[in-house]
Amino acid sequence: NAGVTQTPKFQVLKTGQSMTLQCAQDMNHNSMYWYRQDPGMGLRLIYYSASEGTTDKGEVPNGYNVSRLNKREFSLRLESAAPSQTSVYFCASVGQLSSYEQYFGPGTRLTVT
Amino acid sequence: KNEVEQSPQNLTAQEGEFITINCSYSVGISALHWLQQHPGGGIVSLFMLSSGKKKHGRLIATINIQEKHSSLHITASHPRDSAVYICAVKGSYQLIWGAGTKLIIKP
Numbered sequence: 706n707a708g709v710t711q712t713p714k715f716q717v718l719k720t721g722q723s724m725t726l727q728c729a730q731d732m733n734h735n736s737m738y739w740y741r742q743d744p745g746m747g748l749r750l751i752y753y754s755a756s757e758g759t760t761d762k763g764e765v766p767n768g769y770n771v772s773r774l775n776k777r778e779f780s781l782r783l784e785s786a787a788p789s790q791t792s793v794y795f796c797a798s799v800g801q802l803s804s805y806e807q808y809f810g811p812g813t814r815l816t817v818t
Numbered sequence: 819k820n821e822v823e824q825s826p827q828n829l830t831a832q833e834g835e836f837i838t839i840n841c842s843y844s845v846g847i848s849a850l851h852w853l854q855q856h857p858g859g860g861i862v863s864l865f866m867l868s869s870g871k872k873k874h875g876r877l878i879a880t881i882n883i884q885e886k887h888s889s890l891h892i893t894a895s896h897p898r899d900s901a902v903y904i905c906a907v908k909g910s911y912q913l914i915w916g917a918g919t920k921l922i923i924k925p
Contacts, residue, residue, distance in 0.1 A: 747904070748915040797861075806851070812859045
């Protein structure tokens, strides 16, 4: 099993450009999450999907959209990138909701100039 | 005030030392997680606790629900333990994350 995979690993965008971060998991998990991590701060939840076909806003959803394409894939889109969106983005999936153990992807380092 | 506070923020120690990282929280929780983020960025889950104590190799995690406090201990620390250790608590639905403790173990 590959676990949770993310693409790309690195990306540089100019202000106003758009891009989609891809995430896929092969563990048959229902719930998937997108986080951003900024220096000196904890992980902050952008959006989550409790199950296929549902998505909900997290703590910092502004400037982002998501799509739960199927059970495996959960993508994050930046429609018009801003320098404030420079961050490391992590996708995660949850195994058992009772334990809430999260499995993380390797992260995408995004720089917006 | 953050709902999850970790201390210290940074910790540098010599190889072999006993390490303690603390996590305090202010919300009602059903579980607390400890995770490790490697220098390369990858995040792995270490423990999930709802009461008492768990041990895995040289790592020990404890939680005191009444005091809303958890500790992560590392015995016989080694340079490969150098990482950021993150505490997260499960509230009503989502995880609430601490900012992390950066640990450096010098040989």
